[in-house]
Each structure stands twice: as C-alpha cells, then as structure tokens.
Amino acid sequence: MNYSKVILIQPPIKDFYLTKKRTIPYGLASIAASVQNAGFSVEIIDALATNKSKTITYPEEFSSLKKFYGQKDTTLFSLFHEFRHFGYSHEHIATQIREKQPFVVGISSLFTAYFQEALETAKIIKKFYPACKIVLGGHHPTQFPEKTLECPSIDFILRGDGEKSMAKLCKALKYNSDREQNIDLEQIPGIAFKKNNSIFISKPSWINDLNDIPLPFFNLINHNFYQRKNKTSTTVVSSRGCPMQCSYCSVSSLASYAPFRQRSIENVIHEIKDQIKNQNIGFIDFEDENLCLNKQWFLSLFSKIKQLFARKDIELRAMNGLYPPAIDEEIIVMMKESGFKTLNLSLGSTSKQQLEKFKRKDVRPSFEKAVELAQKHNLECVSYIIAAAPGQGAQDSLKDLLYLAQKRTLIGLSIYYPAPGSVDYKLYKDKNIFPKYFSLMRSSALPLDDKTSRIEAVTLLRLSRILNFMKHLKDTCKSIPKSEPFAGQKIKSSDRQAVSKKLLQYFLDDGIIRGVDPDGRIYSHLIDPDLTCQFIKKIKTITISGSVTG
Numbered sequence: 001m002n003y004s005k006v007i008l009i010q011p012p013i014k015d016f017y018l019t020k021k022r023t024i025p026y027g028l029a030s031i032a033a034s035v036q037n038a039g040f041s042v043e044i045i046d047a048l049a050t051n052k053s054k055t056i057t058y059p060e061e062f063s064s065l066k067k068f069y070g071q072k073d074t075t076l077f078s079l080f081h082e083f084r085h086f087g088y089s090h091e092h093i094a095t096q097i098r099e100k101q102p103f104v105v106g107i108s109s110l111f112t113a114y115f116q117e118a119l120e121t122a123k124i125i126k127k128f129y130p131a132c133k134i135v136l137g138g139h140h141p142t143q144f145p146e147k148t149l150e151c152p153s154i155d156f157i158l159r160g161d162g163e164k165s166m167a168k169l170c171k172a173l174k175y176n177s178d179r180e181q182n183i184d185l186e187q188i189p190g191i192a193f194k195k196n197n198s199i200f201i202s203k204p205s206w207i208n209d210l211n212d213i214p215l216p217f218f219n220l221i222n223h224n225f226y227q228r229k230n231k232t233s234t235t236v237v238s239s240r241g242c243p244m245q246c247s248y249c250s251v252s253s254l255a256s257y258a259p260f261r262q263r264s265i266e267n268v269i270h271e272i273k274d275q276i277k278n279q280n281i282g283f284i285d286f287e288d289e290n291l292c293l294n295k296q297w298f299l300s301l302f303s304k305i306k307q308l309f310a311r312k313d314i315e316l317r318a319m320n321g322l323y324p325p326a327i328d329e330e331i332i333v334m335m336k337e338s339g340f341k342t343l344n345l346s347l348g349s350t351s352k353q354q355l356e357k358f359k360r361k362d363v364r365p366s367f368e369k370a371v372e373l374a375q376k377h378n379l380e381c382v383s384y385i386i387a388a389a390p391g392q393g394a395q396d397s398l399k400d401l402l403y404l405a406q407k408r409t410l411i412g413l414s415i416y417y418p419a420p421g422s423v424d425y426k427l428y429k430d431k432n433i434f435p436k437y438f439s440l441m442r443s444s445a446l447p448l449d450d451k452t453s454r455i456e457a458v459t460l461l462r463l464s465r466i467l468n469f470m471k472h473l474k475d476t477c478k479s480i481p482k483s484e485p486f487a488g489q490k491i492k493s494s495d496r497q498a499v500s501k502k503l504l505q506y507f508l509d510d511g512i513i514r515g516v517d518p519d520g521r522i523y524s525h526l527i528d529p530d531l532t533c534q535f536i537k538k539i540k541t542i543t544i545s546g547s548v549t550g
Helices: 026-037 060-069 090-100 112-128 139-143 163-178 265-278 295-308 329-338 352-358 364-376 394-405 423-428 454-476 496-510 529-539
Strands: 002-010 013-015 041-046 053-055 084-086 102-108 133-137 156-158 191-195 198-201 231-236 281-286 315-317 342-348 380-387 410-415 514-516 522-524
Touching (some): 002 090, 002 163, 265 295, 342 352, 380 454, 496 529
Parallel strands (some): 002 102, 133 156
Antiparallel strands (some): 156 191, 191 198
C-alpha cells in the first residue's frame, strides 16, 4: 500500500442518455489540487471518459417505463429507448485500484439518481483491494449520511465542500497509520463515519471564501475525451449556491445548502488563463446556478474574458440557465462579444399558481425582452420549463408549451423530480408521492404520478420535441407542412427529416404520435390522446416561431 497515493473516482452511470460535455469532473479536479498541495500524489479515474457503453436490461424499478420507451424510434423528435451502462465497468476500476494500491480512494456521488453506481463502485473496490479506505463525497451522502454508511464498504463520508476536508482526512489517516501522532477524526470538518457500533456525523462543511481553494488540477482530466469540434471542452464554476428561493432546487437559499458565495474576478481569470495555456480550448460551460445576478461583477469578468479570447474561437455557455430579470442589453452585448452563441433562459412556468408553489416570480416580461435582445444580437435561445411537479396539472404545462411555441426559442422541458435538500423534498417526502427508489429521482424516469399522470408527462415531453422540430422546419424550410391522413404502416426513405415531416403531417391530422423503427415500420407511441388533440386544436390558433428567425 502506498501511503502517499490518493485516487479520486468519477463512477460510471446507468441511464438512457449521457451529455458528455456536462460530465467533466471539475469538482474532483478541485479536490485533487487541495490533496496534492497537502503532499500527496493524486490521480483521477474518470470512468465516464470513454466511449464505452453497453445496452443493459431495464432495472426492475424502471420496468414500467418500457411501455413508453420500449421501441426504437428513428425520427428527429424521438425520446429515449435503450437503457445503457455508460463508462468503464466497475471491475475495470477495481482492477486499476488494486494495481495502483492507494491508501485512500475518494468516490464522487453528486446525484441521488446515480447513488447506486457510486455504491457499486465502492463495493467492488473493497472486494478487490480491502486495505484501502473509501471516502464518499457529494450531494447525496451529504443529505443521507446514515443511509450511506449502512454500506460496509464505505469507511468515511465528507459532507459539504470537500476540498479542505479531504486533504485533512488524508493527512490524518497517514499520520495515524505511521503513529506519528493520533489525530482525532471527529475534528475533521464535515466527516461522518462508523464508531463503536454507532455513527458519528458532523454538520456539512462549507468553504466561505472560494478564493482560498487551489485552482483545479486540470492535468488529471482526460481532455482528449472531452472534445468538441477537435478542441477541448471545459468547465468553470465561478460561484457556489444560489441566492434565489426556488422550492425545487437543492442549492437555493432556502435549501439545506451553504449560502451563495462568489469567487473574485481575478481568481476566475487566473483559472481560465491556466486552462487556455495548457489546452486548446474551444468550449467553456459556466456551471453556475445563476451567472449574471451581480451585473457589475458579470460585466467586469466578461470584459476581461473578451480581451483574453480576442482572436480565439472559443464558445461560451451557461447551460444551467440564466434568470431573465437579470438580463438587459448591456449584458447581452457583453455575452455576444465575449463568445456566447446561445442564451439559456430559466422560465419555470407561466402559471401564476405554479410559480407561487415554486417560489418564483412571473418573469415573462423580462423573458420576452431577453428573447428580443437575443434576436437583435444574433444569439440563439433555449428556454427551460418544468412539468409534472406535485399539484401541477398537464393543462398548465400545455399552456407553457404553446406560449414558448410563439417565441424565438427552443424548448427545454424538464420533468420534475424531487431534489433531496430542497424545500419541496422536505414538504412532500411524507405524502407518499415520491418514487420508492433513489434511482428513479431523474426526469427520464417520470418519477411522480400526481396531478399530471405519467402518461401525460411523457406526452408533454414528446410534444416539446415535436414543437422543436416544427421550429426547425420554420427555420430551414420556412413553413410547416399541412396535415395529411395516415397512409400506411411502412415508410421507405433513409432521409430522417423527410420521414419525420411525414409523421408530423399524420400527427397534425389525427393527434397520434408515431415512431419509425430501423426497418421503416411505423408504430404508435403510448400517449394521452386528449392532450395531443387539445394541442393540435390550439396550435392552429397561434403562429409558431422558429428558433433562429423571428
């Protein structure tokens, strides 16, 4: 065993899809920097940094989704089909650990839906190499320390921000093993562990000044995998937490999370310079919860970024979505000049009643202004709404879709899931509407069957995809084809757009959402026919806008 070696792991995941540019292990790179500064040799095993994936059988708890996703659909407005294991196998990871012989292994468990994969990783590592100490960190163990420690393979949990705590724990374990001194593990911020047939649990540890954290150790990230158009994609996190009060969010000011903290402009610029010095960067996603709430900070930061990226073709994004009231023309101009091509907007809902439940304001006036400004300055738009929340009816979500159909934006519809730590989670967890399994706490699992039924939820998802396809046709063909009666069970064409247009025409005639399998056979998806008929009836009374042109 090497008492100077620490390995951090991003586990594989099991899901219907994977968004590669959003799985860059930024947090592990940040923790790695702190641990290395404490005198240890650190390595990251990123199980997702591979194109390896395999189709697996739907887990038992997902079996009810087969009726919605069970057939492959080749149309341009299809949803999901295959359930897959993305990344290296657990055995491959454990074999590497056994060969490298670290004394501490840290495993990231950020999302509750993927907690089982983190647990499986810990179990097989302990089986292959029982001598190491296994530490679990991230949002899930922070929220559920007792449940996490029920697994005998988990030695420690670090709750909250992990940079300083992980470095201190590694030092303590090394010193205690060398008997140089006996460090009391209970003094390590955020720690939880089994002790004398009981569990010791500290409060989550939060770092007040984010400038105190060393810059992420990006040399440990597999940049060859995270490429886009033959250039490196990367991530920047300039703040943690969020000052807003959204009820569904696990990092809002009302959630069991730390307060909003923002890094200094100099600190962020220093990190970006470090990245572009070492990599041919082509894409940066700012993973902040709300990037432009502080206007002067935003303008100062991105004026420096604009200078930094002069004569460099680097695209910027803020994929978590921006709050429309914080956006004005000065912000939009700065975004465009510094490298943004797309404006991601958080709308939430247009229903006054639902917004009150979400503890959000009605932002439609500022949203519409932001969309107009984006069009004026040639930025594309993606706008996010939430459907199928507790007590939220499908009719309200249909109104949201029809509202966005008329705006110059693509539609991002998210099916609500209960985020542990949020106000909603505390409010609804005892009302018997949550899914039985942690793994179902994801949008693709249609986790709730409340006022919006699961069949209505999947219908809304399909309608959002159809609307985006219609917007695409407005942009590329300048018109949407007229309805046409269904004309047979097979379609002979390898042109996906032509096939999709034909199925759209059938849908506009009878309200049936169809798919096409790889052999050209046409079949009907399981949907709520009343919802689709209402959609078709109402869409005839509005003007659908493209996503690029007005």
